[in-house]
Amino acid sequence: MELIKALGRGPFNDNQAEKLSEALTGLDSGQLNWLSGYFSGLDQTSSLSEMIAATSTDVVKEIPKKLTVLFGSHTGNSEALALNLATLAKENRLEVEVFDMASFKTKELKxxxxxxxxxxxxxxxxxxxxAEDLYNYLHSKKAADLSHIKFSVLALGDSSYVDYCKTGKDFDVILEKLGAERIIERIDCDVDYEDNAAAWQLNFLNQIKQMTSSVVTIENASSDSLSPLQYSRKNLFEATILNKINLNGTxxxxxxxxxxxDLGGxxxxxxxxxxxxVYGTNASQLIDQVLTATNLxxxxxVTTHKGEKTLYEALTDDYELTPLTKVTLSKYAELADNGExxxxxxxxxxxxxxxxxRDILDLITEAPFEFSPDTLISILRKNTxxxxxxxxxxxxxxxxxxxLVSVVRYNAFGRxxxxxxxxxxxxxxxxxxxVKIFVDKNTRFKLPKNPDTPIIMVGPGTGVAPFRSFMQHREVAEKKGLSWLFFGDRNFTTDFLYQTEWQQYLKEGILTKVDVAFSRDQTEKMYVQHRMLESGKELYNWLENGAHLYVCGDATQMAKDVDLALKQIIQQQGGVTIEKAEEYIKKLQLSNRYQADIY
Incomplete structure (x- = not known):
C-alpha cells in the first residue's frame, strides 16, 4: 500500500485502498493518465469500488490461455489423473478442457x-x-507444425517391462520434434504412480500460472487427492485371508x-x-543368498523410502529382488562400470x-560389485x-x-x-x-450398462477370474442376457477352474453357452482361438446383434492369437477384406464393445 500511503488513504477503507494499490502498482505515467480519462468517462452512477474491481481485473489479471488435457488409458488410471488435473486447474481459475485421445480431432491441435x-x-x-490414431498422426507425414503449443507429458507404465513408459516417451519426443515447447520435463511413473503424478501436476500447473500475470500458487495437488477412498494405494487395507484352495486336481x-x-469394516x-x-514379500532364502553374495x-x-530400518527388513518388505528389470540393470551397469x-x-x-x-542374485553373481547397504537398495525397484x-x-x-492366482515356479540357470x-x-x-491390498478401479473393463446386452467372454487360465464376477453379478441382479464363455487350460480333469460353478450357471440360464479348449488332452494342441474359429459364424452373428467381447489373460501370445482369430472370423463371415475387418475391430474397441484386460 506504499502508493496509497504516499497520497493518503482518502475516502477508501483499508480493503479498498489495498485493492487500489495493487491495481496501480507498477504503472507508468502514461498508463496512469489513461486511467484518469477512463474513470472520468465512466457512468457517474457506478460506485468507485466497482470501478476499482473492474479496472483491477483488466490491468492485473491476464486471462490465461486454455489448458488442454489429453489422456490415453488402458485401465482408467490416466483418465482419473487427467480429470484430477482438470479439477485442480479449475480450482485455480484456469480454463481447461479434457479429451480422451480417441475423441480428440487432430485438426483441433491448431x-x-x-x-x-x-x-x-x-x-x-x-x-x-x-491413443492409436493421435499417436499415428503425430508420427506421420501429415503431422502439422506445433510450434504454437507448450506441453508436458506424464507417462504411466510398469518398469518390469523393457518398454517401460514407451508411449509417453514417444509422445514427448514427437511433440518436441514438431516444434512444441516443453513446459516441464516428462515424468515416468511406475505402478506406484501417485506421488510422482502429484508432483508433476503441481509443477506443471504452477508453471502454467507463472506464464500469466496471476500470482496464485497451486498448493493442493497431492497424491492423497487422487483417490476418494478411505483405503487406497496410499492407505492400504490389511485384509484377513478367510480361505485358500488349490483349484487344480492331483x-x-x-x-x-x-x-x-475379508473386507469387513x-x-x-x-x-x-x-x-x-496385492503386495508381496521376498522369500527369506533369496534374501539370505543375496546377503551372502554381497558380504552383508x-x-x-539403511534409509529407505519408508524410513530407517535394517537392511534385512528393507529387503523383505520394501524392495524387489525378482524379477530383474531394465531399470535395475541400467543402474547396475553404470555403478559397476561394466562394459558388457x-x-x-x-x-x-x-x-x-x-x-x-534372471533376478538380482544372478546379476550380482555374474558381474560382482562391492556394495554398501545403501548402494544395494539404491539400484532395486521399490516393492510394487x-x-x-x-x-x-x-x-x-x-x-x-x-x-484367482496362478503360482509362478520355474527353474532357470540351475536354480x-x-x-x-x-x-x-x-x-x-x-x-x-x-495381506496388504487396495482396489484398482478398471473403468475400461466393465459390463454393458444394459444388462440384456449379449456378452462373449474369452478367458483361459486365470483369465477366467473377472468372468466369474460377471456371472455372479448377473445372477444376483436376476438378469439373463445372453452370455458365452470360452475357457481353456491344459487338462480337463485337473485344470477346469470353477467347473461346477459354470455348470450351475448353465443350468440356471445365467450362462448361455460354454466352449472349452484343453491343450494337452489330444496330440494336436487346442486353444481358445481354435474354438472361436470353429464357431465363427455364430460368434459373428452375436457381434452383429450387439454383443460385447471381453478378453482376459496373457498378453504375449493368447491375446494376439485371439485378435487374429477375430479378424479371420470377421473377414470370412462378413465377406470383407482384412483391412475392413481391422476397421470393424477398431470400431468395436472405440465403442467399448471389445475390451481387454491382458498382462
Missing amino acids: KVDNLAVIVSTHGLGDPPIQ GSSKETVHLEL SGITYEPGDALG SGEEM LKNTLKDNAAVVAYLSG PRMYSIASAQEAVEEEVHL DREGHCSTTLADRLDVDDK
Missing part, C-alpha cells in the same frame, strides 16, 4: 495453447487403443489358488472388472534375452503391487473379495525361482494371516 498429455503404455510397448502341472479375503467397494492390488549381514541400518552390460543395454532384444528368468482381476461380485459375497507375489500368497501367508 487451437491448442497449453497441452498436458497423460498416457499409459501397455506392457509390450503399445499405446492404448484410444497330478496337475499347474498350481492355481483361489483366495477369499473397511468400507471398500468394487465392481465386476476391477482389480485388486542384513543387520546394517552397457553393450547389452544398447539392444532391446538383448536386454529382453538377458532379463528373462501385483494386480489381480477380481473373481467375485460384491453383491454376491458382500464384505469379501475373491482372487529354482518363484513369483514375487504369487508365492507370497501360496507359501508365506495362510488362512487368518493378513
Whole structure:
C-alpha cells in the first residue's frame, strides 16, 4: 500500500485502498493518465469500488490461455489423473478442457495453447487403443507444425517391462520434434504412480500460472487427492485371508489358488472388472543368498523410502529382488562400470534375452560389485503391487473379495525361482494371516450398462477370474442376457477352474453357452482361438446383434492369437477384406464393445 500511503488513504477503507494499490502498482505515467480519462468517462452512477474491481481485473489479471488435457488409458488410471488435473486447474481459475485421445480431432491441435498429455503404455510397448490414431498422426507425414503449443507429458507404465513408459516417451519426443515447447520435463511413473503424478501436476500447473500475470500458487495437488477412498494405494487395507484352495486336481502341472479375503469394516467397494492390488514379500532364502553374495549381514541400518530400518527388513518388505528389470540393470551397469552390460543395454532384444528368468542374485553373481547397504537398495525397484482381476461380485459375497492366482515356479540357470507375489500368497501367508491390498478401479473393463446386452467372454487360465464376477453379478441382479464363455487350460480333469460353478450357471440360464479348449488332452494342441474359429459364424452373428467381447489373460501370445482369430472370423463371415475387418475391430474397441484386460 506504499502508493496509497504516499497520497493518503482518502475516502477508501483499508480493503479498498489495498485493492487500489495493487491495481496501480507498477504503472507508468502514461498508463496512469489513461486511467484518469477512463474513470472520468465512466457512468457517474457506478460506485468507485466497482470501478476499482473492474479496472483491477483488466490491468492485473491476464486471462490465461486454455489448458488442454489429453489422456490415453488402458485401465482408467490416466483418465482419473487427467480429470484430477482438470479439477485442480479449475480450482485455480484456469480454463481447461479434457479429451480422451480417441475423441480428440487432430485438426483441433491448431487451437491448442497449453497441452498436458497423460498416457499409459501397455506392457509390450503399445499405446492404448484410444491413443492409436493421435499417436499415428503425430508420427506421420501429415503431422502439422506445433510450434504454437507448450506441453508436458506424464507417462504411466510398469518398469518390469523393457518398454517401460514407451508411449509417453514417444509422445514427448514427437511433440518436441514438431516444434512444441516443453513446459516441464516428462515424468515416468511406475505402478506406484501417485506421488510422482502429484508432483508433476503441481509443477506443471504452477508453471502454467507463472506464464500469466496471476500470482496464485497451486498448493493442493497431492497424491492423497487422487483417490476418494478411505483405503487406497496410499492407505492400504490389511485384509484377513478367510480361505485358500488349490483349484487344480492331483497330478496337475499347474498350481492355481483361489483366495477369499475379508473386507469387513473397511468400507471398500468394487465392481465386476476391477482389480485388486496385492503386495508381496521376498522369500527369506533369496534374501539370505543375496546377503551372502554381497558380504552383508542384513543387520546394517539403511534409509529407505519408508524410513530407517535394517537392511534385512528393507529387503523383505520394501524392495524387489525378482524379477530383474531394465531399470535395475541400467543402474547396475553404470555403478559397476561394466562394459558388457552397457553393450547389452544398447539392444532391446538383448536386454529382453538377458532379463528373462534372471533376478538380482544372478546379476550380482555374474558381474560382482562391492556394495554398501545403501548402494544395494539404491539400484532395486521399490516393492510394487501385483494386480489381480477380481473373481467375485460384491453383491454376491458382500464384505469379501475373491482372487484367482496362478503360482509362478520355474527353474532357470540351475536354480529354482518363484513369483514375487504369487508365492507370497501360496507359501508365506495362510488362512487368518493378513495381506496388504487396495482396489484398482478398471473403468475400461466393465459390463454393458444394459444388462440384456449379449456378452462373449474369452478367458483361459486365470483369465477366467473377472468372468466369474460377471456371472455372479448377473445372477444376483436376476438378469439373463445372453452370455458365452470360452475357457481353456491344459487338462480337463485337473485344470477346469470353477467347473461346477459354470455348470450351475448353465443350468440356471445365467450362462448361455460354454466352449472349452484343453491343450494337452489330444496330440494336436487346442486353444481358445481354435474354438472361436470353429464357431465363427455364430460368434459373428452375436457381434452383429450387439454383443460385447471381453478378453482376459496373457498378453504375449493368447491375446494376439485371439485378435487374429477375430479378424479371420470377421473377414470370412462378413465377406470383407482384412483391412475392413481391422476397421470393424477398431470400431468395436472405440465403442467399448471389445475390451481387454491382458498382462
